[in-house]
Amino acid sequence: xxxxxxxxxxxxxxxxxxxxxxxxxxxxxxxxxxxxxxxxxxxxxxxxxxxxxxxxxxxxxxxxxxxxxxxxxxxxxxxxxxxxxxxxxxxxxxxxxxxxxxxxxxxxxxxxxxxxxxxxxxxxxxxxxxxxxxxxxxxxxxxxxxxxxxxxxxxxxxxxxxxxxxxxxxxxxxxxxxxxxxxxxxxxxxxxxxxxxxxxxxxxxxxxxxxxxxxxxxxxxxxxxxxxxxxxxxxxxxxxxxxxxxxxxxxxxxxxxxxxxxxxxxxxxxxxxxxxxxxxxxxxxxxxxxxxxxxxxxxxxxxxxxxxxxxxxxxxxxxxxxxxxxxxxxxxxxxxxxxxxxxxxxxxxxxxxxxxxxxxxxxxxxxxxxxxxxxxxxxxxxxxxxxxxxxxxxxxxxxxxxxxxxxxxxx
Amino acid sequence: xxxxxxxxxxxxxxxxxxxxxxxxxxxxxxxxxxxxxxxxxxxxxxxxxxxxxxxxxxxxxxxxxxxxxxxxxxxxxxxxxxxxxxxxxxxxxxxxxxxxxxxxxxxxxxxxxxxxxxxxxxxxxxxxxxxxxxxxxxxxxxxxxxxxxxxxxxxxxxxxxxxxxxxxxxxxxxxxxxxxxxxxxxxxxxxxxxxxxxxxxxxxxxxxxxxxxxxxxxxxxxxxxxxxxxxxxxxxxxxxxxxxxxxxxxxxxxxxxxxxxxxxxxxxxxxxxxxxxxxxxxxxxxxxxxxxxxxxxxxxxxxxxxxxxxxxxxxxxxxxxxxxxxxxxxxxxxxxxxxxxxxxxxxxxxxxxxxxxxxxxxxxxxxxxxxxxxxxxxxxxxxxxxxxxxxxxxxxxxxxxxxxxxxxxxx
Numbered sequence: 001x002x003x004x005x006x007x008x009x010x011x012x013x014x015x016x017x018x019x020x021x022x023x024x025x026x027x028x029x030x031x032x033x034x035x036x037x038x039x040x041x042x043x044x045x046x047x048x049x050x051x052x053x054x055x056x057x058x059x060x061x062x063x064x065x066x067x068x069x070x071x072x073x074x075x076x077x078x079x080x081x082x083x084x085x086x087x088x089x090x091x092x093x094x095x096x097x098x099x100x101x102x103x104x105x106x107x108x109x110x111x112x113x114x115x116x117x118x119x120x121x122x123x124x125x126x127x128x129x130x131x132x133x134x135x136x137x138x139x140x141x142x143x144x145x146x147x148x149x150x151x152x153x154x155x156x157x158x159x160x161x162x163x164x165x166x167x168x169x170x171x172x173x174x175x176x177x178x179x180x181x182x183x184x185x186x187x188x189x190x191x192x193x194x195x196x197x198x199x200x201x202x203x204x205x206x207x208x209x210x211x212x213x214x215x216x217x218x219x220x221x222x223x224x225x226x227x228x229x230x231x232x233x234x235x236x237x238x239x240x241x242x243x244x245x246x247x248x249x250x251x252x253x254x255x256x257x258x259x260x261x262x263x264x265x266x267x268x269x270x271x272x273x274x275x276x277x278x279x280x281x282x283x284x285x286x287x288x289x290x291x292x293x294x295x296x297x298x299x300x301x302x303x304x305x306x307x308x309x310x311x312x313x314x315x316x317x318x319x320x321x322x323x324x325x326x327x328x329x330x331x332x333x334x335x336x337x338x339x340x341x342x343x344x345x346x347x348x349x350x351x352x353x354x355x356x357x358x359x360x361x362x363x364x365x366x367x368x369x370x371x372x373x374x375x376x377x378x379x380x381x382x383x384x385x386x387x388x389x390x391x392x393x394x395x396x397x398x399x400x401x402x403x404x405x406x407x408x409x410x411x
Numbered sequence: 412x413x414x415x416x417x418x419x420x421x422x423x424x425x426x427x428x429x430x431x432x433x434x435x436x437x438x439x440x441x442x443x444x445x446x447x448x449x450x451x452x453x454x455x456x457x458x459x460x461x462x463x464x465x466x467x468x469x470x471x472x473x474x475x476x477x478x479x480x481x482x483x484x485x486x487x488x489x490x491x492x493x494x495x496x497x498x499x500x501x502x503x504x505x506x507x508x509x510x511x512x513x514x515x516x517x518x519x520x521x522x523x524x525x526x527x528x529x530x531x532x533x534x535x536x537x538x539x540x541x542x543x544x545x546x547x548x549x550x551x552x553x554x555x556x557x558x559x560x561x562x563x564x565x566x567x568x569x570x571x572x573x574x575x576x577x578x579x580x581x582x583x584x585x586x587x588x589x590x591x592x593x594x595x596x597x598x599x600x601x602x603x604x605x606x607x608x609x610x611x612x613x614x615x616x617x618x619x620x621x622x623x624x625x626x627x628x629x630x631x632x633x634x635x636x637x638x639x640x641x642x643x644x645x646x647x648x649x650x651x652x653x654x655x656x657x658x659x660x661x662x663x664x665x666x667x668x669x670x671x672x673x674x675x676x677x678x679x680x681x682x683x684x685x686x687x688x689x690x691x692x693x694x695x696x697x698x699x700x701x702x703x704x705x706x707x708x709x710x711x712x713x714x715x716x717x718x719x720x721x722x723x724x725x726x727x728x729x730x731x732x733x734x735x736x737x738x739x740x741x742x743x744x745x746x747x748x749x750x751x752x753x754x755x756x757x758x759x760x761x762x763x764x765x766x767x768x769x770x771x772x773x774x775x776x777x778x779x780x781x782x783x784x785x786x787x788x789x790x791x792x793x794x795x796x797x798x799x800x801x802x803x804x805x806x807x808x809x810x811x812x813x814x815x816x817x818x819x820x821x822x
Contacts, residue, residue, distance in 0.1 A: 052484050061469070065465055065469040072666050074664070074665060075457060108694075111687075139688075143684075144530050144531075277525075277550075279520045279668055282668070286694065
């Protein structure tokens with residue numbers, strides 16, 4: 001393997017430690033630093049900064065503090081405000097998920113949901129099944145238990161469920177849970193097909209496997225019909241086996257840490273017991289502000305999300321066009337029907353890591369694919385590109401820089 | 412022991428699960444529910460609701476969103492906003508703690524600091540040393556590692572350091588860390604004396620023991636001179652061994668989850684690596700709002716804290732007076748020089764648990780002492796009383812009800 005001689009880094013050292021680094025700050029917000037002021041940022045996974053509903057958020061906080069401050073500023077319940085859980089249940093219904101508010105846990109960001117499920121299921125050295133590639137940032141949630149990762153490939157229809165079924169049937173995989181992002185996946189942008197979702201549910205029920213369905217991008221579909229691919233958790237019979245994790249990070253803003261899990265009563269109880277020792281409860285003022293934001297008659301969350309779909313679709317289209325006109329057929333890429341990311345496979349033998357490093361010098365940031373393989377055993381010529389936070393004109397410029405980076409490392 | 416036959420509950424089941432229960436809600440906010448509308452709440456540890464700086468908080472959020480929304484609403488750094496860490500370093504200096512902002516970690520509530528230190532130090536079944544009694548709510552942070560607890564008694568001068576030294580010297584205690592609240596302790600209200608602080612530091616250095624100094628109440632001193640008892644972390648030579656945990660929960664409001672740790676660079680690095688997988692970072696909008704609150708020329712945080720001292724001192728005085736006039740000399744209580752709590756020892760043989768249960772029926776809530784002993788092996792006749800959220804007139808009424816509860820269980 002290309003990476004066999006590299007000492008195995010702690011998970012996502014680049015990706016995660018990068019959050020505090022000048023490079024990552026530049027990725028997120030190029031203009032904020034002298035460094036990288038001209039960088040085109042395809043590296044991060046930030047929602048578009050211009051989409052934040054600032055005025056509505058200001059009204060929501062003001063009314064939460066003024067009208068409900070003395071009710072929501074004391075210590076609160078660990079599960080979260082009932083009004084927020086009811087609102088989440090209503091919104092989930094539109095995506096086909098029937099969830100009792102009693103089975104919803106308010107989280108301080110999605111990663112907390114992953115952390116809590118890990119905390120209640122994993123012993124040291126246990127096995128987790130993931131997609132390959134998968135969102136490496138998530139794996140930090142389980143790092144302290146030093147799990148073993150079994151990864152199952154993703155193709156253009158998502159996780160290859162047949163292969164998972166085979167390995168479970170052969171008995172060579174005994175996992176505590178399967179972690180996946182079935183919809184507009186991070187990093188590949190692909191979605192698990194409807195047929196495979198049904199098959200996956202049969203497999204996990206047969207083998208009594210717990211599933212974490214991480215769904216940060218599921219509301220951002222771009223094309224006719226894709227909205228009708230419902231989450232795994234919407235399938236009848238999924239209730240016991242699927243922990244669904246959703247978030248407000250992508251539809252509102254990620255700096256406020258607010259997400260939620262839907263799970264069976266047993267899992268909910270165990271998550272709550274653990275959450276008490278993690279942060280006791282999620283910021284109740286934030287919870288109240290989001291309830292008020294969604295109920296605000298001057299703000300329509302559904303129109304806001306719809307505007308996000310249009311914005312990200314335009315950026316995806318710009319990126320697909322630019323790739324088409326800039327790269328030859330031996331370079332391949334996915335055509336995501338939603339979300340924030342697409343995946344590029346450079347011609348075999350091209351070092352994506354070298355391209356990513358050279359790209360930074362040439363003013364474009366991308367993440368090398370090997371970062372998204374839990375055992376660092378794939379993605380040598382792959383790149384994750386995020387189109388979510390870059391305007392179409394800049395997308396074209398960035399793809400041209402990427403082409404120059406690819407060309408220059410071949411020299 | 413009185414509790415030998417009771418099945419050992421998961422830690423603080425009553426205390427912690429109670430946060431979501433009708434009873435606890437009644438404790439925190441009696442008027443908000445039909446139940447317990449007349450309850451006098453000595454059970455919780457809530458700051459006075461009337462002390463929340465609502466107007467300043469509203470201004471702070473409004474200006475943070477309006478003027479800095481696009482900067483602070485993206486994903487942020489795991490360590491926290493530099494401006495907030497600088498402000499915390501300035502404030503700590505007044506209490507004698509010299510901390511480089513680079514050695515401060517912003518936390519989503521104090522319990523997260525305890526959780527992170529546990530996560531980086533504990534293997535399953537490891538030993539933690541605590542005070543006896545100690546704040547049981549904190550122990551939830553370490554429950555998943557199922558630690559063994561060695562508890563060292565507290566007397567009127569705080570932790571009996573001689574005893575700790577003896578047990579460490581004898582080698583019968585090998586602990587991963589010592590957890591203590593040396594100032595205005597929860598639950599006893601006592602403080603570790605200056606002499607013992609110095610001795611404790613020598614002991615932990617000699618035995619290379621890590622210490623978590625949890626200091627939520629340290630700014631609320633009531634009496635001349637007590638402000639000069641500096642935190643352990645202020646002692647020269649403490650830097651490597653003491654992780655100091657402070658919070659905004661008591662001086663602003665607990666519903667917003669904002670605390671911080673000061674630690675050595677090695678511990679800071681390890682905490683950050685773990686925090687990435689717990690909640691990635693603490694709400695950056697909240698962090699920016701608190702920076703603006705503290706810098707707000709119309710709001711003076713130090714006057715606000717001073718007003719809190721006066722408020723809680725008045726309530727403590729009312730409680731000490733009421734105890735004096737209501738109970739006979741065979742009932743003893745501590746005389747805290749600050750903080751939120753005092754501890755009552757009923758005459759030997761009186762079941763504090765029965766008193767607490769009867770108290771609820773008679774309209775006063777208190778917590779039975781055994782809850783604060785990690786091995787449930789003490790406090791049979793002890794009670795924790797919180798005076799922080801009850802007005803002086805209600806304090807007197809509550810102590811009379813408590814007296815009736817004590818009398819009636821003897822019948």
